[in-house]
Amino acid sequence: MVISQKKICIERSQGFDDGSGRVCLLERCINGLEKSGCEWSWTFSNFLKLVAFNICSKELCLFVTEGIITFVSVDDIVMLSGDQEQGDAFKSQSFRI
Numbered sequence: 001m002v003i004s005q006k007k008i009c010i011e012r013s014q015g016f017d018d019g020s021g022r023v024c025l026l027e028r029c030i031n032g033l034e035k036s037g038c039e040w041s042w043t044f045s046n047f048l049k050l051v052a053f054n055i056c057s058k059e060l061c062l063f064v065t066e067g068i069i070t071f072v073s074v075d076d077i078v079m080l081s082g083d084q085e086q087g088d089a090f091k092s093q094s095f096r097i
Contacts, residue, residue, distance in 0.1 A: 034080055040085075051093060 009023040025036030045055070048063045048070065056062035063070040065084050071078040076092070 041072060044077075047094065048072075051090075 008026045010026060011017070011023055041061075043059045045063075049055070050082065051065075053063040053068075056064060063072065063073050067081055067083050068090055070090075077085045079087060079090060081090070
């Protein structure tokens with residue numbers, strides 16, 4: 001579950017609009033919103049920092065730690081590891097987000 005870091009409001013759906021002009025405040029991001037990718041990237045980046053990854057200074061979507069290189073693009077993740085056990089441990093941790 002990705003909790004939004006910014007306030008995101010959406011118009012009320014057809015059938016729920018009572019003509020008052022009120023909007024709905026989202027408590028978490030949902031797929032298909034313009035900001036969903038940004039919020040997911042922010043959440044996953046913070047997770048990687050928490051588990052001791054360093055951000056590459058020249059490529060902000062590239063994270064490096066001893067033995068693992070991870071590339072993150074919106075909701076796609078590519079992980080390279082020379083050690084199968086270390087790679088499996090990282091995958092099991094990251095799927096809990």
